[in-house]
Amino acid sequence: MIKYALAATLAVAGLSACTTAQPYGPASSASAQGYMVQPIESNRYRVSYTALSPEEARRLALRRAAEVTVEQGADWFRVVSSYTDQDLSRSGGSSVSVGGSSGGYSSGVGVGVGIGLPLGGGTEKTTESLEIITGTGPKPDEPNAYEAESVLINTSGG
Numbered sequence: 001m002i003k004y005a006l007a008a009t010l011a012v013a014g015l016s017a018c019t020t021a022q023p024y025g026p027a028s029s030a031s032a033q034g035y036m037v038q039p040i041e042s043n044r045y046r047v048s049y050t051a052l053s054p055e056e057a058r059r060l061a062l063r064r065a066a067e068v069t070v071e072q073g074a075d076w077f078r079v080v081s082s083y084t085d086q087d088l089s090r091s092g093g094s095s096v097s098v099g100g101s102s103g104g105y106s107s108g109v110g111v112g113v114g115i116g117l118p119l120g121g122g123t124e125k126t127t128e129s130l131e132i133i134t135g136t137g138p139k140p141d142e143p144n145a146y147e148a149e150s151v152l153i154n155t156s157g158g
Contacts, residue, residue, distance in 0.1 A: 024060060033125065035064040040131070043074070048129040054084060057128035059155050065132045066151035074134035078145040081131045088124055 027034030027050060038046040045068055049061035069077040139147045 024063075031125075035060065037064065037068055043072070043134045044080075044131070045134070046129060046131050048127055050125050050127040052125060054086065054126045054128070057084070057126040061128040061130050062146065062151055063155035065130055066146065066148040066155070068132070069134045069148040070152070072134050073136070074148065075136050076139040076145055076147050077132040077134045078140060078142065079130050079132055080144075083129050085127045085129070086125070087127075 025034050027036050030036070031050070033050050033052070035047065035049045037048075040046060045065070047061055047065045047068060049057050049064055051057040051060055065077050065079070069075070139145050
């Protein structure tokens with residue numbers, strides 16, 4: 001019986017792990033996976049992307065910055081500031097509990113030890129936020145300047 005319960009638990013864990021990935025798109029809230037764009041000035045934007053890993057968050061924030069650049073009719077963007085915020089909260093852990101009871105003719109004390117496993121219930125998210133300035137014409141020769149079309153080509157895959 002224990003074998004079947006363990007197999008069922010592992011199957012549920014496997015299924016929940018498969019359903020945590022979010023397709024590329026806008027975030028439904030400030031803490032959800034996806035992108036958010038905030039215009040600051042006519043050619044300045046704050047672009048952020050929340051994903052399950054720092055690499056994915058950075059790649060998709062750059063992708064969204066390139067999309068915003070093209071949508072505005074510009075050719076390139078420069079990252080003027082950036083920051084990364086990681087949320088590593090997880091569920092699970094261990095616990096010890098002691099309980100007692102008494103009834104009509106008897107009483108008892110029980111001690112239990114539990115171990116919690118983070119079976120897809122924990123979160124590990126990273127938000128990459130970029131402040132960008134867009135421009136037209138030749139891209140500036142700077143390490144933090146990006147040609148929008150090239151970024152779109154290079155970040156479209158998973």
